[in-house]
Amino acid sequence: MAHLDDIDSPQDLKRLTQEELPILAREIRERIIGVVSRNGGHLSSNLGVVELTIALHYVFNAPMDKIIWDVGHQSYTHKLLTGRKDKFHTLRESGGISGFPRIDESPYDSFGTGHSSTSISSALGMIEARDKTGENFKVIAVIGDGSMNSGLAFEGLNQAGHLKKDLIVILNDNEFSISPNVGALASYLSRIMTGEFYTRIREETKSILKNIPKVGESMLKVARKAEESFKGLIVPGMLFEELGFEYVGPIDGHRFDVLLETLMNVKKLNWPTLIHVITKKGKGYGPAEDNPSVFHGTPPFDIDSGKVKKGTIPSYSEVFGSTMMKIAADDKKVIAISAAMPDGTGLDRFAREYPERFYDVGIAESHGVTFAAGLSTLGFHPVVAIYSTFLQRAYDQILHDVCIQNLPVTFALDRGGIVGDDGPTHNGVFDFSYLRHIPNMVVMAPKDENELQHMVKTAIEYKGPSSVRYPRGKGTGVSLDERLRAFEIGVAEYVKEGEDVIVIAIGVMVNPALEAAHKLEKDGISAGVVNARFVKPLDRELIGNLARRVRSVVTVEEHVLEGGFGSAVLEFLTTLNIKDLKVRRIGLPDCFIEQGSQKYLRNRYGLDAEGIEKVIRSLLKRDSMIQELKGTTNKVT
Numbered sequence: 220m221a222h223l224d225d226i227d228s229p230q231d232l233k234r235l236t237q238e239e240l241p242i243l244a245r246e247i248r249e250r251i252i253g254v255v256s257r258n259g260g261h262l263s264s265n266l267g268v269v270e271l272t273i274a275l276h277y278v279f280n281a282p283m284d285k286i287i288w289d290v291g292h293q294s295y296t297h298k299l300l301t302g303r304k305d306k307f308h309t310l311r312e313s314g315g316i317s318g319f320p321r322i323d324e325s326p327y328d329s330f331g332t333g334h335s336s337t338s339i340s341s342a343l344g345m346i347e348a349r350d351k352t353g354e355n356f357k358v359i360a361v362i363g364d365g366s367m368n369s370g371l372a373f374e375g376l377n378q379a380g381h382l383k384k385d386l387i388v389i390l391n392d393n394e395f396s397i398s399p400n401v402g403a404l405a406s407y408l409s410r411i412m413t414g415e416f417y418t419r420i421r422e423e424t425k426s427i428l429k430n431i432p433k434v435g436e437s438m439l440k441v442a443r444k445a446e447e448s449f450k451g452l453i454v455p456g457m458l459f460e461e462l463g464f465e466y467v468g469p470i471d472g473h474r475f476d477v478l479l480e481t482l483m484n485v486k487k488l489n490w491p492t493l494i495h496v497i498t499k500k501g502k503g504y505g506p507a508e509d510n511p512s513v514f515h516g517t518p519p520f521d522i523d524s525g526k527v528k529k530g531t532i533p534s535y536s537e538v539f540g541s542t543m544m545k546i547a548a549d550d551k552k553v554i555a556i557s558a559a560m561p562d563g564t565g566l567d568r569f570a571r572e573y574p575e576r577f578y579d580v581g582i583a584e585s586h587g588v589t590f591a592a593g594l595s596t597l598g599f600h601p602v603v604a605i606y607s608t609f610l611q612r613a614y615d616q617i618l619h620d621v622c623i624q625n626l627p628v629t630f631a632l633d634r635g636g637i638v639g640d641d642g643p644t645h646n647g648v649f650d651f652s653y654l655r656h657i658p659n660m661v662v663m664a665p666k667d668e669n670e671l672q673h674m675v676k677t678a679i680e681y682k683g684p685s686s687v688r689y690p691r692g693k694g695t696g697v698s699l700d701e702r703l704r705a706f707e708i709g710v711a712e713y714v715k716e717g718e719d720v721i722v723i724a725i726g727v728m729v730n731p732a733l734e735a736a737h738k739l740e741k742d743g744i745s746a747g748v749v750n751a752r753f754v755k756p757l758d759r760e761l762i763g764n765l766a767r768r769v770r771s772v773v774t775v776e777e778h779v780l781e782g783g784f785g786s787a788v789l790e791f792l793t794t795l796n797i798k799d800l801k802v803r804r805i806g807l808p809d810c811f812i813e814q815g816s817q818k819y820l821r822n823r824y825g826l827d828a829e830g831i832e833k834v835i836r837s838l839l840k841r842d843s844m845i846q847e848l849k850g851t852t853n854k855v856t
Contacts (some may be wrong), residue, residue, distance in 0.1 A: 223247060227302055229276040229327075240277070240475050244269045248503040250307065251295050252522060258310050259518045259640060260318050261292040263500040263511040264363075267393050267472075271361070271496055272296035274478035275389075278486060279357055282326045287342050289362035289372075291319035291332035292516070293391075301327035311640040313815030318641055329358075333644020334612065335366035335582045339375030339388060346384045357387060357486065364392040365559055368581040373462075380463020385489040392469065393500045393511075459493045468495025473502060512562050516641075532696045535668055535689040536633055540565025542672040543602065545703060546679055547573055553679060554601040556591055558584045564604040564633050584609055588616035588628070595626040600679050604631040607647025607688060608638070614653055621684050622659045628685075629678040630654075635664065635688030636727065636777035637807075637821060642814035648807055650688055651725075652782035655755040661685040661708060662754040664726030668694030670752070676703040690727050690777070692817065711758035713765075717747025720771040720835055723762060725751045725784045728775040728805075734828035739835060746835060754784045757791055766792055771801045771838050777826055780806040803838050805831060 223246040226232055235243065247269050255262045273296065275286055281301070288294045298316060299307055303325065309315025320328035330341045338360035345358050366372060367390060379386045456466025467485060470477050478496075485492050501507025506525025507514040513527075514520075520527045533541075547553045547569065559582045561567045570577040580587040584605055591601035605613070610632060621628045638645045655662050661681060665671040671689050678685040714729070715736055724732040729750045736746035747765065751758065766772055772792065774785035785804030792802060807824055821827045825834065 223250060223299065223304060226300060226304070229281055229300055232273065232276055232300055235277075237475055237479060240270075240273055244273060245503070247273075247296050247299055250299060250304070252504055254307055254310050255295075255517065256520050256522045258308075258312060259516075260295075260311055261516050262504070262514040263507045264293040264393075264515065265295040266502045266504055266507055267498040267500045268293045268361075268391060269296050269502065270473045270475060270478060271389070271391065271498060272300065274475060274482055275359065275361070276300050278479060278482040279359065282329070284357040284359065285329040285342070285345055286327075287330045287338040287345075287358070287360045288320050288332055289338035289360065289366045290335045293361075293363070294320050294328075297327070298325075301325055311642075311814055313813070313819055315814070317814060319644060331644075333641070334609065336362070336369035336371040338362050338366075339372055339379060339386070342386055342388075343375055343379045343382070343384070346386055347382075350384070357385070359387045359389060361389045361391060364390060365582050369583055370585065376459070376462050376464065379491050383463060383490055386491050387485055388464070388491075388493045390468075390493055390495045391472065391498055392495060393498045456493070456495065464491040464493040466493055466495065468493075469497050470494065472496040472498035516563070530693060532693045533668065534565070534693050535671060535691070536563065536565035538565075538668040538671055538694060538699070539604070539631055539633070539675060539689065540568055542675045542703070543569050544572060545672075546676060547576065550600070550679070551576075552599045554578070554591070554594055554599050556580060556587050556601055556603045558582060558587050558605050558609060560604070560606065560633075563606070564631070566604055584613040585616050588613040589620045591628045592616070592620040592624070592626050595621075595628050596624075600627050600629065602629045602631055602675075602679065604633060606634040606645075607632040607636075607650045608634065608645050611649065611653065617654070617660075617684075618657050622657045625659045625683050627682050629675075629681075630684075630686040631675070632686055632688035634691045636690045637812060637817050637826075638691050639817040639820060640814055643811035646812045647688070648777070648779050648812060650686070651754050651776070651778045651784050651787075654686055655784075655787060656782070657684075659684050660755065663687045663752060664754065665689060665752070666724075666726065666729035666750050667697050669697045669699050672699060673704055673706060674752075677705040677708070680705045681708065688726065690817075695730060706752060709753050709756035709758055711752050711761050712750040713747070713761060714750050715746070715748040717769070718745040719769065720744070720773060720839060721747045721749060721765045721769050722773045722775060722831065722835070723749040723751055723788055724775040725754060726777060728777055728826065728831075731826070731828045732775050732831055735831040735835065738828065738832050744835070744839065751784065754787060757787055759791055762788065762791065763795055766795065766797055766800060770799060771803070771835075773803045773805060773831070773835055773838065775805045775826070775831055777821070778806055779809065780804050781809055801838060803834055805834055 223243060248266055251265050303316055306316050311318045317324055319333045321331050322328050342358045342360040349356060362372060459466045467481060470481055481494060485494060500511035501514055518527055543555055555566050555569050555577045557564055557566050557579045559579060561570050561579055580590060587603055591603050594601045632650050635647045635650055638647060654660050663674045665674050674687045678687050715733060722732045722736060732748050736748050739746045774788045776784040778784060783806055785806055789802055805825060812820060
């Protein structure tokens with residue numbers, strides 16, 4: 220009898236009979252659902268690849284054979300089978316196992332993946348390295364149909380087909396079902412076409428035809444055309460065949476008999492092969508099967524009902540979506556663009572209400588940005604809503620296609636700052652740096668959800684490139700103004716006066732800065748607070764005037780310090796040559812921020828009221844000691 224508790228490695232898995240594998244699959248689904256219901260995580264995608272993952276580890280010999288999971292959010296079964304089941308309850312927690320493959324977590328994680336479409340290119344690199352060192356192992360890239368839309372995936376396919384190396388690509392297609400007749404025929408044909416008999420006959424036929432004088436090449440072309448025509452009638456793989464891959468499929472990704480026979484046959488081949496596998500997102504859990512997008516990345520939920528506990532305070536994403544609806548009702552030139560995240564970015568309602576003005580470009584951020592640039596040249600104002608961490612993938616298009624031409628495109632950077640449980644690949648803590656140095660770009664961040672809606676209005680009225688970054692999760696609970704207004708570009712808000720120190724905060728750090736200032740006030744420390752609103756352009760007039768009045772300035776940002784908001788303020792202050800001005804920057808260190816809750820990480824890195832207060836007290840105490848020392852020195856003199 221198969222039991223997950225008895226499996227500590229793929230070697231243990233191989234001792235099971237094929238009849239025991241469905242029992243193991245059921246146990247794995249139960250474990251995944253139980254942990255994700257408590258910790259949150261990616262449920263639909265993981266439930267869809269349970270059988271496929273088991274089959275891969277059953278047939279191949281990891282970690283010698285390299286299995287690369289594209290995006291990696293579907294690697295939970297992989298982790299359970301590769302020695303991490305006892306730690307699986309720590310999934311996505313601080314100090315626990317990651318929700319994505321990480322090469323520093325396990326030798327079974329061949330490549331770290333958190334963004335899409337990298338598997339084929341990295342797999343091909345491993346194959347070339349393998350061949351150069353004379354090693355012998357297989358490399359398998361598992362990529363979803365959404366990730367296959369990306370240009371990077373096709374760039375990898377193109378070179379792999381050209382090099383004709385034995386790369387195995389598994390296309391996990393979870394958007395379409397197979398009709399019984401076509402599916403059965405396609406599965407049968409795929410297994411036949413990868414079997415030893417078919418492979419041997421085909422290669423021997425090629426050899427014979429090539430050796431026939433004069434007619435060899437022409438006959439070979441005729442034979443190849445006949446084969447392609449026959450396969451083209453039955454399987455939709457001609458695109459991959461033209462790229463140099465042997466196409467296999469589509470096959471049922473939940474049938475072990477089909478999966479195992481196909482994988483065993485393909486394992487014997489030594490040329491590029493693509494296996495088209497059909498799976499069902501959320502397989503085995505009704506609520507996830509019915510609403511796979513809801514359970515793509517889910518917070519904790521009730522297993523019995525499948526319901527997520529919701530609060531009354533709207534999220535920043537929801538406020539952004541509502542604002543877009545308001546603006547679009549009055550301005551028919553406003554276009555919304557998403558990169559496979561209409562729900563996550565709050566644009567699902569916009570898509571339903573204004574389908575002719577909404578575009579989901581798929582996981583193709585670079586294309587989405589240049590597509591927006593094209594729209595903007597003819598009088599439209601596109602709003603490109605992409606998570607901060609994913610917009611990094613379109614950096615050149617932002618610079619070259621939008622900013623050089625000074626086009627009116629707005630970037631709505633959802634999940635800006637610490638995202639939390641998904642870890643280093645998803646924390647959006649670099650956008651200030653990679654946007655603020657580009658000429659023509661306006662960079663904004665609201666202190667709360669009310670300011671967010673006004674900033675969206677500001678950005679759309681601005682006749683050039685602009686960005687608005689806002690965090691993941693619920694807002695602060697402030698009331699929302701009915702009437703939208705545009706802010707004056709580059710003008711900050713002086714929210715609290717102070718004489719001893721000025722705290723210049725950006726985005727969601729404004730409220731913790733205010734809280735810290737009020738605490739300091741109880742001890743007689745007068746701390747002023749500025750809501751910068753703009754990373755670029757800075758409010759130089761206000762910041763300059765305040766800096767001349769005090770001896771100490773503190774900047775606060777939920778962003779890496781290198782090249783961020785604090786750097787921008789510091790660069791400006793150095794031009795003023797203010798004598799004895801002390802500047803301290805509070806932000807994230809020069810490292811990739813690990814997984815953990817937003818609250819935990821903000822506390823750890825001093826990005827809460829207590830952390831800000833501590834830095835200010837330390838700065839003022841040090842400044843006071845220096846002044847005392849100066850006074851003593853003057854007296855002695």
